[in-house]
Amino acid sequence: MMLPFNLEPLSDSRYFISNLAGFHRVVARETLELLAEQGDGVLDAGIKQDLARGLFLADSSAGEEAGVAALASGYARRLTRDLAFRPTFMIVPTLRCDHTCRYCQVSRAALGAAHSDYDLDARRIPQVIDLIARLGTAPYKLEIQGGEPLVRFDLVQAIYDEAEARLGATDFEVVITTSLSLLDDTILDWARGRRVVFSTSVDGTEVVHNRNRILPGDNAYQRVKRGIRAIQRQLGPDRVAAVTTVTKDLLAHPEALIEASQELGLTELFVRPVSPYGFAQKSGTGTYSFDDYMAFYDRLLSLIIAHEAAGGQLLSEYSGKIHLQRVFQPDFNGYADLKSPSGFLLDCVLINYDGKVFGSDEARMLQRVNPELDLSCGTVDHFDPAANPVYHKILKESLNAVHPGCEQCAYQPFCGTDPCQGISEQGEPVGDKxxxxxxxxxxxxxxxxxxxxxRDPEARSVMESWCHA
Amino acid sequence: MREAIRQDVFAVPEANLVPAGCWVLRKTLPTTPDTWLNTLLVTGNGTDASSSNAGDICTIHSPELFDSIEDGDVGLVNGRGSVRVILSRRANHNTVLVTERCDNRCLFCSQPPKDRNDDELLMQAAAAIISFAGNDVIGVSGGEPLLYGDAFLRFLEIVQTHAPETGLHVLSNGRAFADRYFARAVAERLESPVVFGIPLYAALAEVHDTLVGAAGAHADTVRGLINAGNAGIPIELRIIPTQKNLQELVPLLELALRCFSGLQQVSVMNLEPTGWARANWGQLYCDPSLYADQLTSMVRQAEAAGLPIALFNYPLCHLPDTLHPWAVQSISDWKNYYPDTCSGCTMRPECGGFFSSSQGQFHQSPRIIS
Incomplete structure (x- = not known):
């Protein structure tokens, strides 16, 4: 007898099926047709056993009872895991930035804007770390965001010193999200003995990168290249990672990304489509279809496979890796977007330059674009998500198993929700999928x-190496 | 039997005068009598044996036994002239048997079940554990201990009240936990560290039911594992690879990772040539080299999920090098030995060796580790 599952077509008449506990199989269309029309009695014995092992079929009423219990237990495990409060603490020391990127993902302010309007008040830092100590547990993950945080390197240092004193010298790690344009020997010397890694952006080769990442009066690509090289040389290869926002300029040239990664000595790519936040929507640079994006991704993966086959070092791609890990690795929920309930607040507490606290990076961007709303969960000295009904609504409505359009999707157990994106696009967190x-x-x-x-054994082996690295 | 690392059975002719049962073994006369067990004074060479048979205290003379025990160990006297040391302070692991009845009939059962009433064993075991008063974990084995139902709850209460420092490792087929009220009742009584070792041999019901010789066992054990885990009972999941469940190993681990809570460890256990496993050896035993890939995949999956996994009862030379870090020295000392060929092996200190029952057709020779 059949246990409940969802299905989605793949190419060449095969189907991806999955159930609430997160088991999946890829089956032929005719298998599903036989099952629907004549029941499991007519299935090939091997197929039947394979489906029973994944709780898609049960062989008896006792087996059905146990199967349903196992599906329910598996679903409860996923919910419990995704409900855990294990936030990354993001701190925005300043909104000012030296770049004027065309699609800026984060809100920014001009470099010359008044410090008092866009910078964190240094006297607040003890309160910031106090909040982190109260909400988190070791090992704490801190992420310094911007603007360009190195515009206020003094605040970054002060945050680190306070964290070291309050959280314990080895109980935290700091990621600095930066364009690296302001990286100098002072900063490198400071970072050397500290638990600091740099996360930067590389959008392709020099031409593509500079077309979007605009550093007035300077060359953004040369700056980031110099920065990455200096960190690799002086601090080690594990201390810097790069993300790529795929712009229309890069779309036709995935090879530019492989080239750039070779030139920069980076072995992990992290590509993402232009996000619908901040200024990206307004500028028009991000306009391409997801079909175009997937065509780009397909070519990029083929290039990665060819690169490895030609004896090059294996390049991994982080977005692909996390999607695969969600499917293949039972306990994986390390990515805030691919969680249900969503990672909003549970995975992120963002402390803004003005002392306001948000449940995600997206929420503070949404706040900038919608000043009439209050999307904060209090301030650094008065953190209180329960006081803002928006938080209750967002969390309550972020379970994709009950979203129209998701409830019958076979990717639902592995996917997640992004309520802020829903609000941004459609004015409410669930939206029309x-x-x-x-x-x-x-x-x-x-x-x-x-x-x-x-379908493709070569691609499979590359994907497996991503997941097991 | 080959000579084991630790001898546990001693022939003491004069012990046939001692009533059968559990005795606390003393090397000197205690100042206060033991509350839980009668005292058996063991004398060796040079000990004064004059203080014999006062009150509840019996005395036997056996230099061999005297040299093999510590004061306060527990012995089982069979009334036919032999003493078996069942709880030993020198042992690497101690186990008490609480029943020989079982609702499964596993093809590889190391302790073939008997259907006679042996209810007295449960409280005898409780008295032995309390009298022994050790700080280590004691194994509680059967048969199926949970067949006792409510009496088992009382056993837990008594042992935990009077031997709070002693941890328990209960070997159960978990079927009784299919009743979630019983699972909750057990969970409510767990104070000192108690772990339940529960075996599941397949994701597929028919394979598990065949191996354990009981229709419906898989459904019970799966529901039992879910209920026990959700009730907060710490579980060690035990898997024995055989010829009949090789295709099940990886799907079984996925089932465990996705659906079971409360798992402390997964233990993959090489077949022990004891009990019924000897009769069924030819259709069960599988050379580990034939499922090394499955073991590797299981280890990788469990590690990725942060669940400890251990390989029990495997001589290191029967596993690929890459799996050595997960192999543990698991065989109890009274049934553990190293063949002569192992004497020159540099890995021997880290190796779990062989079962002393592993000989003749049941023995897989040591191999060169390349």
């Missing part, structure tokens, strides 16, 4: 990766 950029992107990624994983 047929118009949701989040759904279009993630569903395409899951479908593409699964299809290729089960």
């Amino acid at each position: 047929s118009r949701s950029a989040f759904c279009q992107y993630h569903k395409r990624m899951f479908s593409y990766l699964i299809d290729r994983y089960y």
Whole structure:
């Protein structure tokens, strides 16, 4: 007898099926047709056993009872895990930035704007770390965001010193999200003995990067290249990682990204479509379809496979890796977007330059664009998510198993929700999934990766190395 | 039997005069009598044996036994002239048997069940554990201990009240936990560290039911594992690879990782040539080299999920080097030995060796580790 499952078509008449406990199989269309029309008695014995092992079929009423209990228990485990409060603490020391990027993902302010309007008051730092100590547990993850945080390197240092004193010298790690344009020997010397890693952006080769990442009067690509090289040389290869925002300029040239990674000595790529936040929507640079994006991703993966086959070092791609880990690795929930309930607040507490606290990076961007709303969960000296009904609503409505459009999707157990993106696009957290950029992107990624994983042995072996690295 | 690392059975002719049962073994006369067990004074060479048979105290003379025990160990006297040291302060692991009845009939059962009433064993075991008063974990084995139902709850209460320092490791088929009220009742009584070792041999019901010789066992044990984990009972999941469940190993681990809570460890256990496993050896035993890939995949999956996994009863030379870090020295000393060929092996100090029952057709020779 059949136990409940969802299904989605892949290419060449195969289907991806999954159930609430997170088991999946790829089966032929005819198997599903036989099952639906004539029941499991007519299935090939091997197929039947394979489906029973994944709790898609049960062989008796006792087996059905145990199977339903196991599905329920598996679902409860996923919920419990995704409900855990294990936030990354993001701190925005300043909103000012030396770049004027065309699609700026984070809100920014001009470099010359008044410090008092856009910088964190240094006297607040003890309160910031106090809040982190109260809310988190070791090992604490701190992420310094911007603007460009190195505009106020003095505040970054002060935050680190306070964290060291309050959280314990080895109980935290700091990620500095920066364009590296301001990286100098002073900063490198400071970072050397400290638990600091740098996260930066590389959007392709020099031409593509500089077309979007504009550093007035200077060359953004040369700056980031110099910065990455200096960190690798002086601090070690593990101390810097780069993310790539795929712009229309890069879309036709995935090879530019491989080239850039070779030039910069980076072995992990992290590519993402232009986000619908901040100024990206307004500028028009981000306008391309998800079909175009997936065509780009397909070519990029083929280039990665060819690069390795030609004896090059294996390049991994982080977005693909986390989608695969969600499917193949039972306990994986390390990415805030791919969680249900969503990672909003549970995975992130963002302390803004003005002392306001938000449940995600997206929420503070949304706040900038919608000043009439209050999307904060209090201030650094009065953190109180319960006081803002928006927080209650967002968390309550972030379970994709009950979202229209998600409840029958076979990728639902592995996917998640992004309530802020829903609010940004459609004015409310759930939204119409047929118009949701989040759904279009993630569903395409899951479908593409699964299809290729089960169809292309070379791609499969590359994907497996990503996951096991 | 090959000579084991620690001898546990001693022939003491005069012990046939001692009533059968559990005795606390003393090397000197205690000032206060033991509350839980009668005292058996053991004398060796040069000990004064004059203080014999006063009150509840019996005395036997056995230099061999005297040299093998510590004061306060517990012995089982069979009334036919032999003493078995069941709880030993020198042992690497102690186990008490609480029943020989079982609702499974595992093809590889190391302690073939008997259907006679042996209810007296449960409270005898409680008295032995309390009298022994050790700080280590004591194994509680059967048969199926949970067949006692409510009596088992009382056993837990008594042992934990009177031997609070002693941890318990209960070996159970978990079927009784299919009743979630019983699972909750057990969970409510767990104070000192108690772990339940529960075996599941397949994701597929028919394979598990065949191996354990009981229809419906898989459904019970799966529900039992879910209920026990959700009630907060710490569980060690035990898996024995055989010829009949090789295809099940990886799906079984996925089932455990996705659906079971409360798992402390997964233990993959090489078959022990004891009991019924000897009769069924030809259709069960599988050379580990035939499922090394499955073991590797299991280890990788468990590690990725942060669940400890251990390989029990595998001589290191039967596993690929890459799996050595997960192999543990698991065989109890009274049934553990190293064949002569192992004497020159540099890995021997880290190796778990062989079961002393592993000989003749049941023995897989040591191999060169390349």
